Amino acid sequence: MTPSHRHVHLSRLSLSCLTLLACRSDAGGGGDGGESSGGIASVSDSASSSGTTAVADASSSGAASSSGGPIGPCETVLCGADAACCAADEDCAAGSCVPACETGVRCGADQSICCDAGQVCVSDACVTPTGTCIDSFDCELGEFCEPTLDQCLPQFDPVTCAYDPEFEDIEVTLEWSYTDDQSISIPTVADLDADGTPEIVVITTADEGGGYEAGDLVVLDGATGTAKWRVDHGVAGAVGPHGRSTVGVVDVDGDDAPDIVYAGRPSSNRSVIYAYDGMGNLLWSSHDDDGTPHAFTVVNGGPSFANFDDDAGAEVVFGAAVIDNDGLVVWDEGGNGAGATLGTNSGYTGGISAIVDLDGDGASEIVSGRQAWTVDWQAGPSVTLTQLWDAGAPDGYPAIADLDLDGDPEVVLVASGTVRVLDGGTGLAWCGVDPTGAMCNADDTLRTPAVAIPGGGRGGPPTIADFDGDGRPEIAAAGGSSYSVYDLARAGEELVVPMGDPVPVDGAVYVRWSQATQDQSSNATGSSVFDFQGDGIAEVVYADECYLRVYSGVDGTVILEEPNSSATIHEYPLVVDADGDGNSEIIVVANDEANNCSAIDGYEPRHGVFLYGDAFDRWVQTRRVWTSHTYHVSNVNSSGNYPSPEIDNWTTPGLNNYRQNVQGAGVFNAPDLTVELAIGVSDCLDMQLLLIATVRNIGALGVPAGVEVSLYEGADATGTLIGTMPTDAPLLPGASAQLVWSVDAVPGGAAQSYFVAVDGQDADAGTVAECDEANNTAGTQSAACPIPG
Numbered sequence: 163m164t165p166s167h168r169h170v171h172l173s174r175l176s177l178s179c180l181t182l183l184a185c186r187s188d189a190g191g192g193g194d195g196g197e198s199s200g201g202i203a204s205v206s207d208s209a210s211s212s213g214t215t216a217v218a219d220a221s222s223s224g225a226a227s228s229s230g231g232p233i234g235p236c237e238t239v240l241c242g243a244d245a246a247c248c249a250a251d252e253d254c255a256a257g258s259c260v261p262a263c264e265t266g267v268r269c270g271a272d273q274s275i276c277c278d279a280g281q282v283c284v285s286d287a288c289v290t291p292t293g294t295c296i297d298s299f300d301c302e303l304g305e306f307c308e309p310t311l312d313q314c315l316p317q318f319d320p321v322t323c324a325y326d327p328e329f330e331d332i333e334v335t336l337e338w339s340y341t342d343d344q345s346i347s348i349p350t351v352a353d354l355d356a357d358g359t360p361e362i363v364v365i366t367t368a369d370e371g372g373g374y375e376a377g378d379l380v381v382l383d384g385a386t387g388t389a390k391w392r393v394d395h396g397v398a399g400a401v402g403p404h405g406r407s408t409v410g411v412v413d414v415d416g417d418d419a420p421d422i423v424y425a426g427r428p429s430s431n432r433s434v435i436y437a438y439d440g441m442g443n444l445l446w447s448s449h450d451d452d453g454t455p456h457a458f459t460v461v462n463g464g465p466s467f468a469n470f471d472d473d474a475g476a477e478v479v480f481g482a483a484v485i486d487n488d489g490l491v492v493w494d495e496g497g498n499g500a501g502a503t504l505g506t507n508s509g510y511t512g513g514i515s516a517i518v519d520l521d522g523d524g525a526s527e528i529v530s531g532r533q534a535w536t537v538d539w540q541a542g543p544s545v546t547l548t549q550l551w552d553a554g555a556p557d558g559y560p561a562i563a564d565l566d567l568d569g570d571p572e573v574v575l576v577a578s579g580t581v582r583v584l585d586g587g588t589g590l591a592w593c594g595v596d597p598t599g600a601m602c603n604a605d606d607t608l609r610t611p612a613v614a615i616p617g618g619g620r621g622g623p624p625t626i627a628d629f630d631g632d633g634r635p636e637i638a639a640a641g642g643s644s645y646s647v648y649d650l651a652r653a654g655e656e657l658v659v660p661m662g663d664p665v666p667v668d669g670a671v672y673v674r675w676s677q678a679t680q681d682q683s684s685n686a687t688g689s690s691v692f693d694f695q696g697d698g699i700a701e702v703v704y705a706d707e708c709y710l711r712v713y714s715g716v717d718g719t720v721i722l723e724e725p726n727s728s729a730t731i732h733e734y735p736l737v738v739d740a741d742g743d744g745n746s747e748i749i750v751v752a753n754d755e756a757n758n759c760s761a762i763d764g765y766e767p768r769h770g771v772f773l774y775g776d777a778f779d780r781w782v783q784t785r786r787v788w789t790s791h792t793y794h795v796s797n798v799n800s801s802g803n804y805p806s807p808e809i810d811n812w813t814t815p816g817l818n819n820y821r822q823n824v825q826g827a828g829v830f831n832a833p834d835l836t837v838e839l840a841i842g843v844s845d846c847l848d849m850q851l852l853l854i855a856t857v858r859n860i861g862a863l864g865v866p867a868g869v870e871v872s873l874y875e876g877a878d879a880t881g882t883l884i885g886t887m888p889t890d891a892p893l894l895p896g897a898s899a900q901l902v903w904s905v906d907a908v909p910g911g912a913a914q915s916y917f918v919a920v921d922g923q924d925a926d927a928g929t930v931a932e933c934d935e936a937n938n939t940a941g942t943q944s945a946a947c948p949i950p951g
Contacts, residue, residue: 254840267896273860282311283896284862285318296800297785298826303815306828309744309783310864310892317827323861323933325832327695327780332712332722334774337747338387341770343367345751346374348688348733349771351384351740351788352411352420352802354440359742360384360786361440363422364751364771367405368395374729375428377405379438385741387773391442395427401436401444402427406731407512408464411789413803414487415445416474420789420802423467423478425460432457432499435465435478435485446489456491458483458502462686462731463512464791468526469806470539476804481505481513482530482547484537492545495535505531507558508578508620510686514732514791516560518571519810520550520586526808529573531557534589551589555582555612559623559686559732561820562586562794563635564812565650566597571812574820576621576639581648582612583637583671594650594669610669616676617643619685622732623791626820627691627700629674629715632656635818636674636715638702642685645704646676647715658717675718679706680758681730688734688791691715691822692746696782696829700822703735703748708759710735710750724774727767729755732791737823739786740773744866746784746823748774779931782830784823794820832933833893834861835869837920839940842902846947849907853945855918857889858898865930867891871901874917877941881917911949917941 248259255263255273263276269283277288291313294300298307301314308315343366354361362382367374379393379402395402403409407425414421414437421440425433426447434457435448448456458480466479475487483501484493495501505513516529527550528535534550558577565572571586583592585599591609593602602608615621619642629636629647632655637648651657651666658674659666666672681687689704694712702713705726712722728751735750749771756767789798796811798804812818816826835857842852855871868888874881889899908914919939922928928935 266898267894268858268898269896273858277896282308282315282894283860284315285322287318288896289316291315298828299785299795300800301827304827306826306831308828308864308894310866311894317831318862321828321831321862323832323834323863324830325931325933326830327782327931329695329778329780330721332694332701333777334722334724334748335777337741337773337775339770339772340380340382340387340389341768342389343378343380344369344753344769345771346406346729346731346733346753347377347408347751348736348791349749349751349788350409350411350790351738351749351786353742353786354381354411354420354422354802356419360738360740361390362387362740362749362771363409363411365403365405365407365409365424367753369729369753369755374405374731377403377427379403379409379422379424381422381442382771385743387771393438393442401447403436404428404433404460406462407433407460408514408732408791410465410467410478410791411802412467412476412478412798414475414478415439416487418474418801418803421445423465425458425463425465425480428461429457431459431461433460435460435480435489437478437489448485448489448491450491456494456499458494458499459511460502461511463502463505464514466515466517466790466792467797467804468517468528468537469804469808470526470537470545471543472806479515479517479528481515482528482533482535484528484545484547486543490543492543493547495547504533505557505559507531507576507686508556510620510684514559514623516562516573516792517797517808518562518586519808520571522570524807529560529562531560531577532575532589533557534573553584553589553591555584556580558621561624561626561637561792562811563626563818563820565592565635566594566652567634568597569813571810574624574626574637576615576624579615579618579621579641580612581615581621581624581637581639581671583610583650594652594671596669608669610671613648613671613673615639615641615644616646616673617641617678619643619681622686622734623688624820625689625691625702625822626818627693627715627822628698628819629700629702630656630658631697631699631716633698637671638689638691640679640681640685640687640689640704640706642681643678644676645679645689645702645706645713645718647674647702647718648672649674677713677718677720679704680708681706682758683707683755684730684732686732687730688732689821690734690736691819692737692784693822693824694746694781696825700819703737705733705735705750706730708756708762708765710748725765725768726750726752726772727756727759727769728753734821736788736793737784738788739784742786744783745775745779746781750774779929782825784825788823792821793823795822795824828863831863832861833859833863833865833895833930834932834934834937835865835893835920835930836860836937837871837918837940839916839918839942841942841945843947845904846907849909849947850904851907851914851945851947853884853903853905853916853918855901855920855940856898857893857901857920859893859895861933862895864892864894869893869921869930871918871920873903874919875905875914876917877915877943878917879919879923879939881915884916907947911946913944913946915941915943916945
């Protein structure tokens with residue numbers, strides 16, 4: 163057999179090709195001439211190879227029809243098990259003749275509903291998109307962002323087609339690596355050039371005597387890891403970045419496109435702050451109002467972002483120093499660049515501030531660490547920072563969440579080897595025993611004390627997430643010798659403690675679990691959080707000096723371990739849709755410093771930036787952005803810019819977290835691909851059969867183009883492969899596409915068997931995660947040209 167093939171796509175705007183394919187060959191039905199009044203034999207989709215077949219017989223004096231009476235040879239479509247002849251204004255769908263659908267979007271359990279132009283089918287209902295989106299946080303409450311359409315759609319509850327991934331181990335595949343440089347700083351992710359594919363912005367570094375001060379700014383293509391442009395470090399005081407500091411991404415010039423902000427390579431340990439646009443053009447450097455460069459002692463610090471003046475561009479915060487969106491330094495607490503040092507943890511210079519509305523007045527405050535600051539911004543600008551509170555504790559790294567679910571935020575502070583919780587409004591130690599605070603106001607000794615980090619060390623920037631699935635947030639942080647999750651003895655809490663630890667008292671912060679790690683270099687390494695299964699229980703993503711690991715949030719079980727060397731500062735791996743393909747990936751940086759890993763047999767250091775994906779595409783999807791060290795979803799919109807005003811993370815459904823990427827609404831929405839096989843006999847005078855596979859998405863989520871459809875000669879996929887073709891356009895819910903093969907017919911009208919499969923013949927073979935993997939095949943055992951009578 164010498165098959166040829168044609169690829170015909172039926173857009174969601176028209177399905178009229180169905181009847182054209184049943185016409186005579188000189189009317190566009192295929193072939194190169196001949197007179198045939200044959201039609202199309204329609205085969206129902208089936209999970210087995212014994213799909214129902216109906217073949218039009220050109221010599222028959224009376225074929226079946228939708229009206230039930232003999233009307234002569236059928237020249238349209240013979241449909242379903244009863245071989246009903248559909249009328250010219252009907253289509254064959256789900257084995258029945260139904261009124262033709264000009265929009266091409268069918269809906270309902272029996273596909274009998276034809277949606278209007280511009281609608282899609284979600285949960286058996288025709289719905290109209292409500293607006294453009296990149297992720298679900300662009301949509302209204304009760305909507306989700308349909309990724310193949312980039313439009314907001316209603317999120318039905320329950321959804322009729324859902325895929326709930328069930329797996330325990332995290333298995334990864336390396337999608338790409340960039341190994342031209344070393345890095346010791348977290349990457350940030352945003353679509354800088356608005357082409358739909360995110361860029362990864364990373365500070366690379368060179369170990370010049372162990373200081374890692376010399377750095378380059380490198381922008382990578384998120385899809386390939388290829389360097390797109392860079393800013394070299396040059397010499398001290400040049401525009402290249404400080405190799406130890408963290409880069410940030412935000413719109414500072416008000417054009418709604420993300421820009422890049424970083425601390426420059428230091429001169430005398432002080433760095434000028436630079437801003438570049440996404441195409442590599444220098445926008446500004448930090449300066450005083452007379453134009454004099456203004457440098458800061460950043461070292462290990464990183465930028466946070468706010469919009470204190472409600473204009474089009476964001477302000478930049480280092481510690482308790484504030485830079486306007488044009489580079490003008492409007493406040494430097496302590497002067498001479500010292501403002502950036504607030505938040506320094508146990509001598510590890512540089513702060514990473516949190517921006518938050520602590521008192522509910524609608525204005526953002528700065529939490530630099532143990533101190534909180536109000537910001538008075540007047541025209542001019544004239545800016546004043548006033549201390550709101552000082553916790554009187556060691557300085558360090560803050561994170562924000564509502565730990566007792568009373569509607570008000572708490573501040574988690576990791577500093578000098580301790581983890582403590584502060585009242586967000588006052589800075590006093592948290593009153594865990596009584597969320598109203600009344601008991602602690604009467605007796606200050608009842609306030610919750612700090613807890614020591616197991617194994618010691620400074621402690622890294624904390625994460626906050628629901629690690630045990632109880633609907634309340636917990637705390638996690640790294641130390642010098644361990645990574646630990648901390649729970650809180652709140653009312654109704656199920657107390658889980660390591661073997662041998664005492665039962666915590668009411669209101670205490672206590673260790674839920676702790677795993678041994680190795681971070682003797684900085685012992686201030688960060689971490690991030692992701693719920694890979696979408697089951698409401700977050701996992702920890704962390705890298706110490708020797709390994710990238712993922713831990714179960716419940717008990718600390720290691721569910722992924724990959725060698726990854728680093729001298730460590732406060733970098734961390736993170737989870738993001740780095741290439742815009744709708745799948746989540748892990749990004750981690752590395753450098754060749756591996757002296758502390760030398761005792762590990764066969765250990766090989768590495769350097770660069772590495773992107774890992776799920777080997778089986780089971781991880782739930784997530785956002786395409788991660789723009790700062792203090793990322794917490796609500797501080798960045800889907801375009802990579804600071805939202806003004808920022809909504810309170812702890813009051814937003816599905817959040818109340820810190821340094822965790824999330825899915826948003828529609829996380830379990832899934833497509834459902836079905837296939838029907840029809841037999842076109844219009845070219846039988848040329849002894850050719852047309853095998854027409856109609857792929858339809860009857861699920862609740864679109865699929866991108868490129869889904870493979872394979873045709874076999876035989877009763878199943880063990881037969882001879884005739885050919886495989888991809889769909890050439892996205893398939894939205896309710897939409898369909900046709901793929902057509904032309905094959906030789908057997909002389910004498912002998913029947914042939916054919917089998918078609920979309921996205922593989924079973925769940926293990928496919929690449930699309932569907933709610934129903936059992937309806938991806940169809941077949942016929944009676945494909946034949948009719949014998950003239």
